[in-house]
Amino acid sequence: MKKLINDPRAVVDESVDGFGRAHADLVTVHIDPLFITRKQAPKPGKVGLVSGGGSGHEPLHAGYVGFGMLDAAVPGAVFTSPTPDQIIPATVAANSGAGVVHIVKNYTGDVLNFETAAEMAQAEGVDVRTVLVNDDVAVEDSLYTAGRRGVGGTVLVEKIAGAAAERGDDLDAVTAIGRRVNENVRTMGVALSACTVPHAGVPSFELGDDEIEIGIGIHGEPGRHRIPMENADGITDRLLAPILADLSPAPGDKVLLFVNGMGGTPASELYIVYRHAVGVLEAAGLVVERSLVGNYITALEMQGASISVLRLDDEMTALWDAPVHTPALRWGV
Amino acid sequence: MKKLINDPRAVVDESVDGFGRAHADLVTVHIDPLFITRKQAPKPGKVGLVSGGGSGHEPLHAGYVGFGMLDAAVPGAVFTSPTPDQIIPATVAANSGAGVVHIVKNYTGDVLNFETAAEMAQAEGVDVRTVLVNDDVAVEDSLYTAGRRGVGGTVLVEKIAGAAAERGDDLDAVTAIGRRVNENVRTMGVALSACTVPHAGVPSFELGDDEIEIGIGIHGEPGRHRIPMENADGITDRLLAPILADLSPAPGDKVLLFVNGMGGTPASELYIVYRHAVGVLEAAGLVVERSLVGNYITALEMQGASISVLRLDDEMTALWDAPVHTPALRWGV
Numbered sequence: 105m106k107k108l109i110n111d112p113r114a115v116v117d118e119s120v121d122g123f124g125r126a127h128a129d130l131v132t133v134h135i136d137p138l139f140i141t142r143k144q145a146p147k148p149g150k151v152g153l154v155s156g157g158g159s160g161h162e163p164l165h166a167g168y169v170g171f172g173m174l175d176a177a178v179p180g181a182v183f184t185s186p187t188p189d190q191i192i193p194a195t196v197a198a199n200s201g202a203g204v205v206h207i208v209k210n211y212t213g214d215v216l217n218f219e220t221a222a223e224m225a226q227a228e229g230v231d232v233r234t235v236l237v238n239d240d241v242a243v244e245d246s247l248y249t250a251g252r253r254g255v256g257g258t259v260l261v262e263k264i265a266g267a268a269a270e271r272g273d274d275l276d277a278v279t280a281i282g283r284r285v286n287e288n289v290r291t292m293g294v295a296l297s298a299c300t301v302p303h304a305g306v307p308s309f310e311l312g313d314d315e316i317e318i319g320i321g322i323h324g325e326p327g328r329h330r331i332p333m334e335n336a337d338g339i340t341d342r343l344l345a346p347i348l349a350d351l352s353p354a355p356g357d358k359v360l361l362f363v364n365g366m367g368g369t370p371a372s373e374l375y376i377v378y379r380h381a382v383g384v385l386e387a388a389g390l391v392v393e394r395s396l397v398g399n400y401i402t403a404l405e406m407q408g409a410s411i412s413v414l415r416l417d418d419e420m421t422a423l424w425d426a427p428v429h430t431p432a433l434r435w436g437v
Numbered sequence: 438m439k440k441l442i443n444d445p446r447a448v449v450d451e452s453v454d455g456f457g458r459a460h461a462d463l464v465t466v467h468i469d470p471l472f473i474t475r476k477q478a479p480k481p482g483k484v485g486l487v488s489g490g491g492s493g494h495e496p497l498h499a500g501y502v503g504f505g506m507l508d509a510a511v512p513g514a515v516f517t518s519p520t521p522d523q524i525i526p527a528t529v530a531a532n533s534g535a536g537v538v539h540i541v542k543n544y545t546g547d548v549l550n551f552e553t554a555a556e557m558a559q560a561e562g563v564d565v566r567t568v569l570v571n572d573d574v575a576v577e578d579s580l581y582t583a584g585r586r587g588v589g590g591t592v593l594v595e596k597i598a599g600a601a602a603e604r605g606d607d608l609d610a611v612t613a614i615g616r617r618v619n620e621n622v623r624t625m626g627v628a629l630s631a632c633t634v635p636h637a638g639v640p641s642f643e644l645g646d647d648e649i650e651i652g653i654g655i656h657g658e659p660g661r662h663r664i665p666m667e668n669a670d671g672i673t674d675r676l677l678a679p680i681l682a683d684l685s686p687a688p689g690d691k692v693l694l695f696v697n698g699m700g701g702t703p704a705s706e707l708y709i710v711y712r713h714a715v716g717v718l719e720a721a722g723l724v725v726e727r728s729l730v731g732n733y734i735t736a737l738e739m740q741g742a743s744i745s746v747l748r749l750d751d752e753m754t755a756l757w758d759a760p761v762h763t764p765a766l767r768w769g770v
Contacts, residue, residue: 106629108629108709108741109669110670118709119706119712122708122710122713123711126730159705162703162704336442337443368738369441370737372449372737373452375451375459376442376448376452376455377455382455382459397459402704405702408441436770
């Protein structure tokens with residue numbers, strides 16, 4: 105696997121450095137320990153939002169630091185949780201006195217390290233709440249976690265909770281809306297190819313030339329099963345069926361449909377998936393009110409996609425539509 | 438090569454259909470012949486902008502249809518020019534009476550078909566001008582064209598000329614600013630892997646496991662030379678040297694630095710390239726005033742990147758900053 109990198113052990117540091125230079129109008133990169141904050145200090149009274157996790161899922165999370173979304177992001181090594189010594193100063197920096205919400209994807213390492221950091225930050229006087237994201241319907245337990253994994257829904261939690269914080273909701277309210285998004289979103293993914301962690305140098309797993317992995321996670325960890333390659337419509341059906349079974353939306357429900365690329369799949373293919381997915385949802389009587397299509401939570405250069413369906417209510421829709429200005433998501437400003 | 442597609446011959450139609458559904462608030466997809474327009478009819482007196490070319494470079498061009506950029510886009514088959522019978526109605530639809538500018542990447546098929554369409558549209562009473570984009574410094578002639586190829590600079594031409602049209606510039610002025618952007622931008626790319634045209638089913642070319650192609654085009658057509666794999670900084674130097682030699686900027690010049698992904702390369706790697714590139718430009722005394730990093734003109738799932746450097750003047754910078762609202766590029770609105 106060829107990569108546009110220098111020292112494989114310097115990938116995160118150099119990438120975040122480049123990111124900070126490219127978006128110097130929006131973010132500040134803090135090194136040693138490594139975390140990213142908005143360029144502007146938090147507005148007094150605004151609840152702070154902090155997320156983080158292993159690197160390799162870009163633009164998640166640093167790409168969502170900015171107005172209307174995160175106050176700080178904490179990147180770990182590739183596919184490795186960030187440490188409490190990074191999360192604590194990010195939490196302190198995000199606190200304007202109104203408290204901080206940690207948005208944590210459900211992986212054992214992330215959960216432990218954010219928990220430890222939350223306790224330490226509390227000891228420094230920061231009121232911390234946690235929104236745990238576990239939207240992946242593919243598997244109950246996985247290589248990296250007990251319970252469902254946090255995947256595509258994380259982007260939607262960060263956007264909607266971020267908008268709630270920006271409009272002035274208090275700590276309880278921001279936490280509640282973040283959890284409400286998580287409770288109403290389900291996701292499932294597929295891999296057509298493996299990905300390679302830079303310092304490992306070999307693919308995380310092997311897939312045959314005519315084989316795909318249904319229910320893949322965002323680290324190439326095993327999903328539900330491997331099947332022979334199918335066409336896009338068939339794969340889309342396989343992803344949507346367990347999502348709809350688990351979410352059990354009612355006819356007439358309004359939803360946000362999010363077709364996410366895993367990093368190595370071109371936009372044209374994501375739109376082919378979107379096309380069939382919107383048809384399936386409409387056939388189930390659902391109203392696709394909002395859409396998002398693109399590479400928003402990735403697994404390095406993996407080829408594949410995930411589909412997320414979020415059941416909307418009017419408040420969530422309004423918060424989704426609210427202005428956002430981050431490196432990776434921007435509208436209304 | 439596995440792809441998220443159905444019938445390989447239906448890739449463009451299905452993808453554009455999905456695109457139209459996902460962005461129904463912004464665009465209208467016209468079928469038979471296939472072209473995409475803004476949802477709103479052109480404002481009377483506004484110069485129309487039309488671009489197009491082979492599919493497989495998404496989000497180019499359909500992703501740039503919308504306020505502040507294109508009025509219409511015309512997708513051909515994958516890596517194949519659109520035909521005059523598509524370009525003519527797109528041109529007529531984009532015309533509000535103030536004339537239309539065709540933005541054409543310099544490939545023989547595109548140039549011929551846009552020329553034919555321009556003549557036919559003129560015969561129907563539309564005043565048509567052409568901005569030919571030929572920013573690729575890699576090769577003088579290539580498999581698909583006489584003279585330099587049009588690549589990454591096309592995105593910058595469409596944005597800046599689009600903003601000029603939106604502020605009310607007349608046909609001569611929009612044409613002139615489009616040409617000025619082309620004259621001041623240079624691009625060069627690298628491929629780490631090949632890409633596969635869906636209906637061909639086999640990679641467009643072969644690259645060894647430890648080999649890269651310097652000066653690649655956006656169709657996998659040959660570049661300057663193949664070399665053994667190098668690190669990101671070395672590759673970045675190899676792309677920037679011919680760009681700077683050809684552009685010959687003066688110390689103190691302001692530039693826009695555009696690091697573009699070819700489709701299969703993750704954002705983290707593009708930022709590693711950006712990091713070194715900005716250092717090289719600053720060492721040459723240049724001021725990097727604006728940046729763009731991401732997948733904006735791609736070659737299907739090819740792994741690789743291109744670097745574009747645009748020498749800015751104050752007017753170009755203001756037009757770059759002007760509001761834009763398209764599926765793939767949005768700010769200020």
